[in-house]
Amino acid sequence: GLEGWLETNWPDDWTKRLSNWKTAATYQIYHSIGMVIVGLVANFTKRTAVINLSGCAMLLGILLFSGLLYGWVFTDSRIMVMIVPVGGTLFMLGWILLGVAMIGSKTSAPHMRED
Numbered sequence: 001g002l003e004g005w006l007e008t009n010w011p012d013d014w015t016k017r018l019s020n021w022k023t024a025a026t027y028q029i030y031h032s033i034g035m036v037i038v039g040l041v042a043n044f045t046k047r048t049a050v051i052n053l054s055g056c057a058m059l060l061g062i063l064l065f066s067g068l069l070y071g072w073v074f075t076d077s078r079i080m081v082m083i084v085p086v087g088g089t090l091f092m093l094g095w096i097l098l099g100v101a102m103i104g105s106k107t108s109a110p111h112m113r114e115d
Contacts (some may be wrong), residue, residue: 017073023067031058031091034098040104051101057094061087 038055043049065087082108 006109016023020069021073024066024073027076027091028062028066030063031094038094038098041098045101047101054094054097057090057097060096061090063087065091074113 035055036059038051038058042048042051042055065084068080068084068087071077074085
């Protein structure tokens with residue numbers, strides 16, 4: 001049945017691949033929540049450039065880190081794994097910029113942008 005098929009057709013390193021999938025999903029969830037926080041902080045700060053860079057860094061981090069880990073699970077392409085640390089660096093940059101925007105915020109009421 002299915003167990004026999006999995007034994008013969010599933011890659012030998014399936015536990016490692018599933019672990020990488022879980023890592024990618026976990027980091028995607030954390031940084032998606034971070035992007036919601038970026039959106040909320042954007043309403044309370046006048047540092048729009050810093051907060052925008054924070055959101056962009058988190059989004060690119062999700063695409064590179066989680067996206068490439070997902071891709072690696074399916075393709076086993078080593079080039080994808082080599083680019084993953086760039087996504088992790090973008091994650092850290094996003095959180096640092098979010099902190100800078102929050103620390104430098106002087107407004108206490110939601111900031112209404114005039115378009």
